[in-house]
Amino acid sequence: MVVVAGLAGAADDVGPAHGDADGGRGRPASSLGIDGDAVVAIERGGARFVWPDLDAPCYADPAAAVERLALKGWRQGGMTPDAPATHTSPAGRYLAADVTYLRTLMGQMAPLDAVAAYDRALRADPDFADAPRALVMIGFASLRLGLAPEADTAFRRAFERDPHGRYARVAQLGRAAALRERHRWDEARTALASLAEPPAGLRCEVLAERAALARATGRHDEAAPIDVRIAAECPAFDALPATAVVRVESLLALGRRAEARALLASPVEALDVEARADQMLRAGELAREDGDLVAARAAFERALGLRVGPGQRTSLRARIARLDALVSLDRGLAALEALAMGAPSAGVRADVVGVAAETLADAGRYDDALARLAVPDDATPAESDATLARADALLARWFARLEATHDVAGIVTLYAKHRTVIDTHADGATARRIADALARMALPEAALRLLRLRDRGDDPTHGLAVVRAALEAGEPVLARDALARLAPDDLAPPLRAERARLAAAVAAASGRLEAVADDAALAADAPLARRVARAWMERGDAAMARGARDEAAAAYDRGRVMAPDAADRAAAAAALTAARAEVTPAARDELAAVDDPVVRRALALVDATSRFGATVTPQSGGDAATVRSKRSDREGRGGGDGR
Numbered sequence: 126m127v128v129v130a131g132l133a134g135a136a137d138d139v140g141p142a143h144g145d146a147d148g149g150r151g152r153p154a155s156s157l158g159i160d161g162d163a164v165v166a167i168e169r170g171g172a173r174f175v176w177p178d179l180d181a182p183c184y185a186d187p188a189a190a191v192e193r194l195a196l197k198g199w200r201q202g203g204m205t206p207d208a209p210a211t212h213t214s215p216a217g218r219y220l221a222a223d224v225t226y227l228r229t230l231m232g233q234m235a236p237l238d239a240v241a242a243y244d245r246a247l248r249a250d251p252d253f254a255d256a257p258r259a260l261v262m263i264g265f266a267s268l269r270l271g272l273a274p275e276a277d278t279a280f281r282r283a284f285e286r287d288p289h290g291r292y293a294r295v296a297q298l299g300r301a302a303a304l305r306e307r308h309r310w311d312e313a314r315t316a317l318a319s320l321a322e323p324p325a326g327l328r329c330e331v332l333a334e335r336a337a338l339a340r341a342t343g344r345h346d347e348a349a350p351i352d353v354r355i356a357a358e359c360p361a362f363d364a365l366p367a368t369a370v371v372r373v374e375s376l377l378a379l380g381r382r383a384e385a386r387a388l389l390a391s392p393v394e395a396l397d398v399e400a401r402a403d404q405m406l407r408a409g410e411l412a413r414e415d416g417d418l419v420a421a422r423a424a425f426e427r428a429l430g431l432r433v434g435p436g437q438r439t440s441l442r443a444r445i446a447r448l449d450a451l452v453s454l455d456r457g458l459a460a461l462e463a464l465a466m467g468a469p470s471a472g473v474r475a476d477v478v479g480v481a482a483e484t485l486a487d488a489g490r491y492d493d494a495l496a497r498l499a500v501p502d503d504a505t506p507a508e509s510d511a512t513l514a515r516a517d518a519l520l521a522r523w524f525a526r527l528e529a530t531h532d533v534a535g536i537v538t539l540y541a542k543h544r545t546v547i548d549t550h551a552d553g554a555t556a557r558r559i560a561d562a563l564a565r566m567a568l569p570e571a572a573l574r575l576l577r578l579r580d581r582g583d584d585p586t587h588g589l590a591v592v593r594a595a596l597e598a599g600e601p602v603l604a605r606d607a608l609a610r611l612a613p614d615d616l617a618p619p620l621r622a623e624r625a626r627l628a629a630a631v632a633a634a635s636g637r638l639e640a641v642a643d644d645a646a647l648a649a650d651a652p653l654a655r656r657v658a659r660a661w662m663e664r665g666d667a668a669m670a671r672g673a674r675d676e677a678a679a680a681y682d683r684g685r686v687m688a689p690d691a692a693d694r695a696a697a698a699a700a701l702t703a704a705r706a707e708v709t710p711a712a713r714d715e716l717a718a719v720d721d722p723v724v725r726r727a728l729a730l731v732d733a734t735s736r737f738g739a740t741v742t743p744q745s746g747g748d749a750a751t752v753r754s755k756r757s758d759r760e761g762r763g764g765g766d767g768r
Contacts, residue, residue, distance in 0.1 A: 192220035215250035273306035329359035366400035479515040536562035601634040678704035
């Protein structure tokens with residue numbers, strides 16, 4: 126057992142001695158001798174466990190002696206406790222729930238049994254002194270099962286029961302994790318904000334949760350420095366199998382592949398043998414992807430040198446056979462088929478078959494590879510899911526290869542062939558790659574449909590892609606709704622800038638031109654600036670058609686300011702002059718203040734002709750719009766603004 130976090134709690138006066146008549150029910154934990162820091166430990170598999178104070182008066186009941194001794198035995202040497210007995214005393218019920226939880230970590234009881242045991246204890250004795258800890262444990266047990274809403278409820282109840290108690294900050298930390306799992310990022314940040322100055326014993330857990338939240342929202346640039354701090358200050362976390370995996374995820378997202386490979390290639394000794402072998406396997410895979418075949422083989426062979434089980438050994442040999450296939454495809458496939466036939470379990474066999482399919486894909490034989498990944502009739506749900514995931518990954522590779530060769534038609538053709546599978550299983554990156562090809566083939570509606578089908582709501586990059594596709598498909602309302610779901614504060618700086626640009630485009634497409642700023646998003650995007658400027662010009666034309674010259678002049682002036690090139694600025698200036706063509710003294714003064722050569726020339730012409738009693742008759746707004754429309758058509762045929 127590794128103690129990774131203690132929770133500083135307010136130590137009230139120590140209450141009565143052991144043997145309270147009520148068995149610890151209905152009294153504050155502090156008055157029953159449950160004082161000091163709560164301990165959050167990392168047990169087997171990285172599971173969190175908040176240890177009970179086994180010497181507290183509320184646990185002095187002789188009926189709970191067996192469970193009390195079993196828990197002490199686990200804590201001292203990791204001894205697996207026997208199945209708990211049925212108890213009628215509060216202390217017995219609560220400690221029996223703890224024993225059940227630890228047994229679930231060993232695989233000797235179903236994980237849901239722990240939640241049920243804590244729930245039974247709480248229902249039977251809701252006022253027991255250690256009830257808040259039981260609620261916290263329901264939260265941790267539920268998180269292990271992926272039941273984030275149930276975990277959130279349990280942690281919230283624990284906090285509300287005693288907001289200043291010794292379990293309050295652990296409950297807040299648990300809430301942050303549960304809310305992160307539920308993709309409720311703002312609420313998770315709020316829960317973490319209450320732990321801005323955690324006690325020393327809880328600091329590592331808070332850091333880990335901040336890094337996890339940063340990763341979940343795509344802020345790997347924030348997660349990576351926190352990972353470095355955890356590695357320096359929290360060595361106990363190095364013993365967790367998932368630690369290196371999540372750190373590598375951020376390093377790869379930041380393009381720091383060499384660091385990711387180095388981290389995986391040298392797993393810490395505190396890890397168990399299986400976890401070390403898994404890290405070496407992943408290191409070998411990264412080396413193979415980088416073309417470093419010598420390092421890949423060395424990583425696989427180092428892992429084989431460990432005392433791994435038959436399943437891991439078979440998986441490692443399959444990766445070596447994949448390397449051999451680069452020299453002789455037939456020999457590599459034959460070795461993989463032999464490994465699949467002798468696989469120790471159905472799951473390992475499915476893994477080897479997947480490696481064989483990837484080996485065929487390495488040779489460009491994607492159709493043969495997908496044929497290998499047909500789901501067997503006798504496959505379990507887990508095996509079926511694993512096989513489908515492998516097929517999805519293989520299709521993603523195929524699409525990536527077509528994109529690398531700029532084969533847009535090939536991407537669209539492959540999508541048409543596997544449309545059902547892609548619509549229901551493709552990851553976000555693959556969906557965006559296909560949608561881009563569909564848009565380039567003048568199929569924006571199909572692109573939007575695919576992106577919406579694969580939008581899980583937790584990927585801001587995908588959400589922005591939906592906004593772009595909706596604009597291209599002529600769906601400004603849908604684009605506006607999709608944009609509203611992306612809070613700027615939740616986005617990394619590059620995505621925040623893209624959101625600002627799309628917000629301007631959505632406002633222009635929706636006719637809400639007043640919402641478009643004159644700088645920021647438009648400065649670096651000439652096509653968008655041109656689109657906004659022309660939208661203002663169209664508004665001016667409409668106002669001129671109604672005879673609203675003041676409104677038209679204001680719209681033309683905004684279009685002139687926002688236009689990114691000289692031609693559009695000249696057109697806007699000419700239209701502005703036309704809107705003020707009656708040239709009253711006030712209108713002339715207004716035009717004279719406009720710093721534009723077209724306007725200055727127009728005023729000079731007006732002044733020159735007025736001396737001879739002549740007037741200048743401008744084109745109507747509709748005629749000007751027609752001229753601009755013809756010009757836009759010419760630009761479109763010549764690729765004018767790149768839209």
